[in-house]
Amino acid sequence: MLRSIEQWQHLDDTSFVSIIYTMVVKARKFKVTIDKNWCKGCLLCVALCPKNVLAMQRNKAYVADAEACTGCQLCEIYCPDFAISVSKISEKNDE
Amino acid sequence: MFNYDKYLRTDKLPHIWCTGCGCGIVLKSMLRAIERSKIPQDDIAVVSGIGCSSRTPGYLDFNTLHTTHGRAIAFATGLKLAKQKLKVIVVTGDGDATAIGGNHFIHAARRNLDMTVVIYNNYIYGMTGGQVSPTTPAGKRGSTAPYGNVEPAFDISRLAIAAGAPFVARSTCYHAVQLDKYICRGIKKKGFSVIEVLSPCPTYYARPNRLGNVVDMMEWYKNNSLQIEVARHTPEEEKKDKITIGILHDTERPEFCEVYQQLSAQAKKKYVE
């Protein structure tokens, strides 16, 4: 992202801050994938996700609000069954 | 985001642990810690005893050894001494380590043998169906204590410190991110390092004791744990039934293999002359 420092030197503070903000927000797109076969419906990911991205459907977790995901990976950390993984979506292969 | 597959025998998954069991969480934390420690896979040996947590090595792509109940540390002692290049990680449970395996646990700590012992403490014997273990709190129910556990519980971490382990940390499955750091520190430590992890057993501990599901247990860990840094300034009364977590003990002690090598070098010199 910070391809080279020189390009930032000439900017004044405000525009510098705004560029950083847009980059972080725009780049902050993550994909949460859930393996329905391995999910045992233990509720951990749903309960511990800080942004309520996940919910339960017929005793399996599913992605209810993909946009809200901040990529914090707590769901992946707390899933005991390797049933959930978070991946970063870079601009190039945006679905 | 983290690439677990690098360390997993993926053909062995999904694993056998129950819904909401903490074993999977601790296993993942261990893999993140191993990644952080940068120790080559060929040099890592994971040794376990018998019990739910001891099924962990079967899923891990290292030199793995699933031994007899309580004896993982004793097997690991021979493995480590015979090939000191190996980084030995022992995976064991509260019963495996402190009931039948208690003797080996305290002696290996006393000797300060270089190995990392990760104890999944779920307060119960899970594999055999929910019998009380040395860490089941007094009064709590188990299949062999239908009227409530008569016996008071061990504090595994204090037991390890008292036996001489130079590095002892405790965490819970709720504090999984912190756990990575403790396991990694334990792996890097030259000496006997113990990481006790409070791990939920929804099937055989929570249900008979009406403690709700795994989310409730995580809630319980969150509200009943106290960081050691805070605990140090908390009056005794307030922290009486709280569980202190964090790095509880971290000192330096001569490590067994090193001391043994020095002695052998002298013995060999004298012998050759």
Added chain:
Amino acid sequence: MTNKPNAKLMTGNEACAEAALVAGMRFFAGYPITPSTEIAELLSRRLPQLDGTFIQMEDEIASMAAIIGASLAGVKSMTATSGPGFSLMQENIGYAAMAEVPCVIVNVQRGGPSTGLPTLPSQGDVMQARWGTHGDHPVIVVAPSTVRETYDWTIKAFNFAEKYRVPVILLLDEIVAHISEKIVYPKDEEFELVSRKITEKDPASYLPYENTDSDIPPFAEFGVGYRYHVTGLSHDETGFPTNNPEKVDKLNRRLNRKIERYRSEIIHYEESFLDEADICVVAYGSAARSAYRAASDARKLGYKVGIFHIFVLWPFPYEALSQIARRVKFFIAPEMNLGQIAHEISCAIKREVIKVNRVDGGLITPNEILEKIKNVQL
């Protein structure tokens, strides 16, 4: 082994320790117990001199566990104990049999049962040596009767363990262990040493418990890139647990076939004066010492008496005994127990065995055997 005298006065325990080093043993884990402790004491001095490792563990269970761990790291390993410790080791001996981990367990037998007679001999553990641990499992049990034989059979014990990937039990007793005898020091080269067969396969295709035509899977030590799994659970060729009846059956039959099919290479006994004997004295361990004397005394008195001296107790030499039974009518079995091997002999010869038993901590004397020889109604 630098400068060694060509002859030395040595006890059985010393011979066992020195011979183990000649065999390449470089890891010993043990726990003090009379009458085997001298083995540990000697090795605690000698192993550091030879880049080996000695450790006194917290109990015999841990000792047995540690030698399995060391063997998996590729180091020839051994422990030594006596009855009570041997009983504690049984579960892990079974593990060594199941996981096919080469190792040697020395059991210096003392008076039993229980604490019994710590400083006095017996041969009361011979059945335990075979069946002490649960389940049908392979094991080899050898029993020398002199200090020199202890030296030779310690090395053979390691060769058996390495060749067949099994636990081998070296049975001594308090007499063989503590008696001092002159031993003409064999040169190391005199001994052909065997080491476990190492796999030639690359890690990707390596099967730790492959059903090879030899029934003995090639070995790969921990930490050199094979990253395989070892467990005490019933497992398949890949080493991972299985309950599949067909695979479990295959494993259990292979484990036991490993010894049965190589019986002829393992079994060892020595016959003397049995060609036209009327009476055969079958003996092993320190009772064999008295048997030889009794037989020679008897021959002087005109009795036709021969000796069948067993060195490898398990697998047991049934065939050889049944051959002898065709031409020799009477069998006498002197044992410092109540007839544990006598039972096996009678299975082989399909006839009653005249037992000479002592369980009072004393060595069976030649005269006791001689009396029995005299009482035989030819």
